[in-house]
Amino acid sequence: MKYNYGECEICDAKLVGKRIKQDFWIRGKLVVIDNVPAGVCPRCGARVVRSEVGKRIAEILESPRIWSKAPVIQVPVVEFP
């Protein structure tokens, strides 16, 4: 089942359905949700998610018990010179 995301609101290119990694800062923690279904603009990189996907993301982010068991990765933190 392919969802039609329509055109990019910024540049009018046709959005392509993909699974993406999306990062969120929540209560001072960086949380990455992987495999998020989204429409991605091949021209400007804009991303849109369907409202039900957005709702599900909000549920995940509001439930630390869901992501507190997730694997943790280290990320480089670089101070802007």
Ligand SMILES: [Zn+2]
């Ligand atoms: Zn675009």
